[in-house]
Amino acid sequence: MTTRLRILTIAAILAAAPALAPAQTAPHIAVSGHAERIVQPDRFHIDIDIEAIDAKPARARTRVEEHMTAVVAAFRANHALPESIDASTISISPHERTRGEDSVVDGTEVRRTASATFTRMEDLRAFIDGLDAAGNELQISGTKMTRSDAEAIDTELREEAMHDSQRNAERIARAYDTKLGQVFSVSDRAEAMGGYSDMDGIVVMANKKEATPISLETGGLKMQRTIYAIFLLEPAKR
Template structure:
C-alpha cells in the first residue's frame, strides 16, 4: 500500500500582507503537508430493523420477537460472537391516521420495533448472513457501513508522512526564493485562519469513506480513503 503525497505550497506571505491574530507579525510562510492512502475495508456493520404494526400489541410483539430471534440466530450461524451483535429493547409507539372527514387523528394500532446492529470482520461472513435474512415486510436491512480495523495505525503513519512532507516542501520552495526557515510559529492539523479565500483551500480531509455498498451476492466493499494534513507556520528570513 503506497502512500501518495500531495505537494501543496499553501501561501508565501510577508508580514502585513494578511491580517490575522493567529499569524506572526514577522515574515512567515504557511505550508500544508499532506499524505493519503486508499484501503479496502475489512470490517462491515449492518443494521436491521424489525417492525410490526397491529391493533393487537401482543400479536405485533410476538412477530417482532420471533423475527428478531431468527435474525440473531442467523448472525451466530454466520460466525459472529455475542459482542458483535447488539439489539435494542422492544419499543412500542401508537400510530395514527388523519381522517379528512372528521379532521381528526384516528388511532390505527401500535407499532412495535427492535433494531439490530451486527459487526462482521470479513465480507464472506456478511454475504452468508445476507443470503439468510428472512423475507417479509417486517424486516428492513438499512445498509452497510464499511470501516478499517487498522484505522488508528494508518492515521499515525500518515501523520508522520505529512510531517515529513511539510518540511520538505517548505525547504524546497523557500530555497528557490533565496529564503530559509529560522523558526516555527505554530503547528496544527487545522488550517490557520488567513482570510476567506483560504477556507476552501484548507478544508479538512481527515477521513473520507466510500458510500455504503449495495447488498447482495455481488457485494463490493469499495475503498476507504484515509488522509492527514499538517499545517506549519514557519518564520522565514533571507539566506
C-alpha cells in the same frame, strides 16, 4: 489533535513569541502536508431495523421478537464477531395515520434494532441472502466497512503528513531565497468520519417504504490525513 501535536504547537508558539510578532505580521509561510493510503477493509458492519404495527400490541411485539431472535441467530450462524452483536431494547408507541386533516391512531408500533460486524464480505453476503424480509417489518438500514487497525494506520498517515508539510515548507523557502525558521503553529483538521473518505464499494441501504438495490462489491477504503502548518521565515544569508 494528539498530545504530541499539542506539545509541538505550544512549544513552537512559546519559542517564537518573545522575538517575533504574531504570524499575521511576521514573515511566514502557511503550508499543508497530506498523506493518503488505499487499504482493503477487513470489518463489515450492518444495521437492521425491525418494526411491526398491529391493532393488538401483543401481536406486534411477538412478531418483532420473532424477527429479532432469527436475526441474532443468523448473525451467529454467519460468524459475526460475538462482541459486535448488539440488539436494542424494545420501543412501543402509538401508530398514527392521516385521515383528512386529522391524525388517527390506528394501532401500536413496536420497534427494535440490531447490528453486527463481520470479518469477511462473504459472511455478510451470506447473512443478507438468508434474511426473511417479512414484508416491510425487517429492513437493512445501512452498512459500512472499516479496518481493524484504522487507528494505527491513521497514526502513520499523520506522521507522513507532518513530514510532507516540512518538505513543502522547505521547497517554498528555497524558491523565494529565504530560510525556513521555526514552526509557529500546527493544525490537524480531521474530516467528519475520522479522516476517512466516503466508503467505496459497499452500499447497502433500504428504507421502510421502498427497498433499494443492494450492492456488495468490495472496494478499497481510502484513508487520509492533512496537516496545516505555519513556519516563520528568516532572510537567507548571503
